[in-house]
Amino acid sequence: MSEVKKIATRASYGAALVELGKKHENLVVLDADLAAATQTGVFKKEFPERHIDCGIAECNMMGIAAGLATTGKVPFASTFAMFAAGRAFEQVRNSIAYPKINVKIGATHGGISVGEDGATHQCCEDFALMRVIPGMVVACPSDDIEAKAMVEAAYEHVGPVYMRFGRLAVPVINDRPDYKFELGKGIVLREGKDLTIIANGLCVAPALEAAEKLAADGVDAKVINIHTIKPLDEELVVAAAKETGKVVTVEEHSVIGGLGGAVCECLSEKAPVPVKRIGVNDVFGESGPATALLEKYGLDAEGIYKQIKEFV
Template identity: 90%
Template sequence: MSEVKKIATRESYGNALVELGKEHEDLVVLDADLAAATKTGVFKKAFPQRHIDCGIAESNMAGIGAGIATTGKVPFISTFAMFAAGRAYEQIRNSIGYPKLNVKIGATHGGISVGEDGATHQCNEDFALMRTIPGMVVVCPSDDVEARAAVKAAYEHKGPVYLRFGRLAVPVINDNPDYKFELGKGIVLREGKDLTIVATGLCVAPALEAAQRLAAEGVDAKVINIHTIKPLDEDLIVAAAKETGKVVTVEEHSIIGGLGGAVCECLSEKAPVPVKRIGINDVYGESGPAVKLLEKYGLDAEGIYRQIKEFV
């Protein structure tokens, strides 16, 4: 059996920017002294005149991006999720969100899989922060195929978009001819009747694996990939909840305010069913190898499987 191809979605981000840059001269990329880590360096090499290094000044970068957007260009401002959603929150809210400017936020190194950089850099709060900004679209792709599609869709969308990418290489699971990316639309990856697993980002692949393990024990789980956390595909979530009667959410984010929060808000109003939120349980991360951290915090296939077993 051939080994599954793996690639970090931050790599996909850089590559997608280059491809879009060839087609669209109005695309401009900004970074905050992290071009090598965010992978915007490949765009800088290809289009040096359309790349701006703003230095270690993320809040200023958000303001510069806002200014560039008023000229009709499409800026992608890029840095770690902790600095994009956290440090520059006020500028994103007031300078980008409030005037509804066409700025795209490429936030790499999201979640605890940042690994050895530790709790200060492991942003598990970005979905919650960005969801509260009116008009902000929030996207977390699950693999290379989806990340590239998400960057293209973000460019085509008129208005602010927050895109979260990861540091850790993850399996490519969407490389099939039927794959279609659409902002605000979830994707059913596996049909099932006993419960629904709703996952996003890095957690989609292990959620699928957990579902396969559950199937071997007679538990038939439906698996939905929610790449767009805002706007949430409420129709799909509600239909799945009514069909299966139980829902589990899985995310590399705090269980407060992220995918789990969005799903619970939706279902409490439209289809109340038991919900189990799997994610970071209101704690800070810690320094360590990314794979080991995912295991410790129950976000690998074994941990997801075990928590769902306890739930059902």
Template identity: 80%
Template sequence: MSDVKKIATRESYGNALAELGKAHDEVVVLDADLAAATKTGVFKKAFPERHIDCGIAECNMMGVAAGLAAAGKVPFASSFAMFAAGRAFEQVRNSIGYPKLNVKIGATHAGISVGEDGATHQCNEDIALMRTIPGMVVINPSDDIEAKAAVQAAYEHAGPVYMRFGRLAVPVINDKPEYKFELGKGVVLREGKDITIIATGLPVANCLEAAEKLAADGVDAKVINIHTIKPLDEELVVAAAKETGKVVTVEEHSIIGGLGSAVCDVLSAKAPTQVMKIGINDTYGESGPAVELVKKYGLDADSIYEKVKSFL
């Protein structure tokens, strides 16, 4: 897919915020001394009076965001996923989630594709953390188009939303007239009858490529993009499992507590199905080029293809 247009979803986040700011005066963006990296600097340039740099104080930033929401503003609090979900978990839980405040959290640099920053910054636990907060919507877009749509949907949703964005440029796969983003609804990218591949975020494009490789071997794989992990599209997941009989989940996140766990929770209750989870195993990441890390941790198209074949 080297000839396909690629854009990092953190870039999409910054551009979407700037567009949102033009239409809505109540939108305020907060950052924790990372405006250049999270791309909220795009909003800051356009609306400096509505951008607040809270410094390297993520916990305080979430408190400020909560106060702004209580005062009628729509704050987008932004930082790396490790800091937004990890360091500030207590404040997100108690100051935003508990009172059900209308705060949107833009978490960039998620997963191992952070690359050379290494294990301390490669947050593979954020989806699991955010899923546990009652009422928190969790979105993990797969490309530029979906990321921009996610920001708009987050604004329109009344209540707390966690959005996950990446540092590595990924292929644009949703540039189709029929594409529609709807919170809590998965998207069938490829029909198939032999096995279902359910993916989220960065690996979605790689899953489509893996499905093409499987097709060459006579395996008809259904590919579903789950951009909203909470609330999960349970109806689509159950229907696909019943249709194909086997399910593979793929995510740039720990296999504990993320998309795979959400899918297994639903299927164990409503349609017991054999599931293989592909993601980061019970381990930390490491420093290295993002593309090489994606390959080493088994999230590239070839690795997904091989794992699905072995599962069959």
């Protein structure tokens, strides 16, 4: 994949906000003293009067975003996933989700690929935290193209949306004319009959690579990109499970409560089949180069391939 164009989805987030800002004057952006890291700085440069730096006060930022939304603005509140989902959980729950306020949360630097920032900043619990909040849409894009489409879809959606974007540059895999993004609808990237691999975020590209490695061993894997964890595309998940008889989920998140949890909850009720959850196995991350950490935690193509091979 070294020759493939790579872009960090946090950069896609910033670029998408600028393009949407040109079309919609009611779009405003808030950040918590992290505009350079979250890439909202490009919006600030283009529209300084529509950007608010709330300082290192994420809880307050969520309250400000909720207040702005009640005036007809569409606020995108931006900070690291650890602070958006973790530190500000109460405000997201009570000030945004409970009254059904139209706030969009752009959470960057999620997962162990945050790298050298270490365990305190490598949020592998955000999907679970946000998914349990009633009415919250939870999504994570696989590449630059999907991230930009997701931001636009979030703007169009009426109600709270949580989006996770990454720090690490990832391959562009959706650069094709038939690509279509829709919140709550998964995308089949590869057909197969022996098992189904369901992935999201930066795990989609290595999942596709793992499927090719499996094919060389005579294992035909279907690959689905479930970019929206909530609402889950249950129809697609159930159909794939019934078709292939085995399911593997892959995510840069704890195996508890995220994509794997959502898929297992769905299949246990509607189509019980053997499921293998690949992710962070109920441990904290550690400081180190992002690619080395992904390899250590089995989330690179080789690690995914080996775990699936063992499961099959």
